[in-house]
Amino acid sequence: SAVREFVDKLLPSPEQSAVADLLAAGDEGSLRIALGMKPSNEDVIVALGELLVADGRAEEALELLTRIPESDRTRHLAAEARLGTVPDDDHDATLTALLDRVKNDDEARQQFVDILELMGPTDPRTAEYRKKLTQRLF
Numbered sequence: 001s002a003v004r005e006f007v008d009k010l011l012p013s014p015e016q017s018a019v020a021d022l023l024a025a026g027d028e029g030s031l032r033i034a035l036g037m038k039p040s041n042e043d044v045i046v047a048l049g050e051l052l053v054a055d056g057r058a059e060e061a062l063e064l065l066t067r068i069p070e071s072d073r074t075r076h077l078a079a080e081a082r083l084g085t086v087p088d089d090d091h092d093a094t095l096t097a098l099l100d101r102v103k104n105d106d107e108a109r110q111q112f113v114d115i116l117e118l119m120g121p122t123d124p125r126t127a128e129y130r131k132k133l134t135q136r137l138f
Contacts, residue, residue: 023047039067046073053081079114091115095129102136109137 012020015037022034023044031048038044045068052061058081065074065081095115101108112133119126 019044026051042068042071042073046077049074049077049081053077058082058084075117076120079117082110083114083118091119092125095125095132099132099136102133109133 019034019038019041022030022037025031026047028048028051031044031051034041034044035048045064049061049064052058052064061081062078065078068074095112098108098112098115102112103109112129116126116129116133119129
């Protein structure tokens with residue numbers, strides 16, 4: 001009946017419950033099992049990617065992110081993976097140095113954009129540096 005179908009849609013399946021439990025556990029083994037069950041689940045991929053980045057396995061995290069469409073969460077995690085650990089107080093010096101190279105150097109441009117992504121929209125410098133980047137590129 002229509003009511004039964006509606007109720008079935010509202011209640012998580014045993015598989016959805018298992019994935020949620022594995023995600024809540026949060027360790028790499030649990031997340032890999034969850035990934036096997038739901039290979040394109042963004043929550044599982046981002047959680048596992050964060051663990052991999054923290055463990056210094058950035059390339060593996062970036063490869064994992066290619067399984068799902070880009071989102072704010074995946075862009076931020078990819079930026080973290082590509083940059084590694086960058087001290088927060090070094091952004092101004094790094095961005096200023098990269099500005100001279102962004103027009104002709106794809107890696108410099110990607111690093112510049114990744115730093116802006118990590119700084120986020122709430123950092124008052126982000127808009128200023130985006131404007132400088134646009135001026136250099138166009």
